[in-house]
Amino acid sequence: xxxxxxxxxxxMAAQLAGALFLWWxxxxxxxxxxxxxxxxxxxxxxxxxxGSGSYVERTHHAALLYSSRLAPTILLTDDRLKGGxxxxxxxxLYSVERALDELRxxxxxxxxxxxxxxxxxxxHDEALAAGRYADRTSLRSLLxxxxxxxxxxxxxxxRRELGPRGVVVGVDPVAPxxxxxxxxTWWWSRRGWRDVAGEYVKLAGYLVRYx
Numbered sequence: 153x154x155x156x157x158x159x160x161x162x163x164m165a166a167q168l169a170g171a172l173f174l175w176w177x178x179x180x181x182x183x184x185x186x187x188x189x190x191x192x193x194x195x196x197x198x199x200x201x202x203g204s205g206s207y208v209e210r211t212h213h214a215a216l217l218y219s220s221r222l223a224p225t226i227l228l229t230d231d232r233l234k235g236g237x238x239x240x241x242x243x244x245l246y247s248v249e250r251a252l253d254e255l256r257x258x259x260x261x262x263x264x265x266x267x268x269x270x271x272x273x274x275x276h277d278e279a280l281a282a283g284r285y286a287d288r289t290s291l292r293s294l295l296x297x298x299x300x301x302x303x304x305x306x307x308x309x310x311r312r313e314l315g316p317r318g319v320v321v322g323v324d325p326v327a328p329x330x331x332x333x334x335x336x337t338w339w340w341s342r343r344g345w346r347d348v349a350g351e352y353v354k355l356a357g358y359l360v361r362y363x
Contacts, residue, residue, distance in 0.1 A: 269281075293322075301348055305351065
């Protein structure tokens with residue numbers, strides 16, 4: 153009887169290990185499927201998408217691209233959301249102000265940054281704001297910088313909006329693992345479920361609403 157129990161426990165352990173391995177592969181695949189790259193050798197501008205929880209990684213990446221002379225201008229969008237307290241300013245800074253500070257701290261002069269005037273609340277709004285900017289300038293190529301798991305939806309949205317205007321759109325996402333969890337471990341954290349599982353919900357909603 154004891155021998156049968158041991159065998160049963162071993163079979164259960166093997167089945168559990170197999171199920172966990174399959175889940176790990178599925179979770180990794182789901183995360184990787186959200187990440188896309190569409191590099192541009194040269195662009196008229198780099199657009200850093202808003203994200204109060206990810207502005208550090210996004211602005212640092214944009215500053216590196218700017219320093220490599222990929223584009224002469226960095227565009228920022230303004231979601232009018234406030235972040236933490238600033239001892240220097242004695243107030244809560246807006247996310248776009250924090251993004252400006254990060255760019256400046258990483259070697260980008262303020263003369264190289266343009267804050268789009270439209271207040272945005274989502275990726276679609278940001279694409280509309282970029283479209284209006286293209287209409288009033290000579291913008292013909294745009295490189296988007298955003299977090300990894302947002303890159304596929306962002307590229308689809310911007311190409312849908314700016315493509316008819318003759319603007320070439322690319323995306324250079326920040327590698328996951330900085331402010332966003334890596335593909336192997338995203339499901340261990342609440343942030344990961346928001347960034348990966350939540351992104352699939354948003355992607356499906358965009359495909360239905362804006363197709």
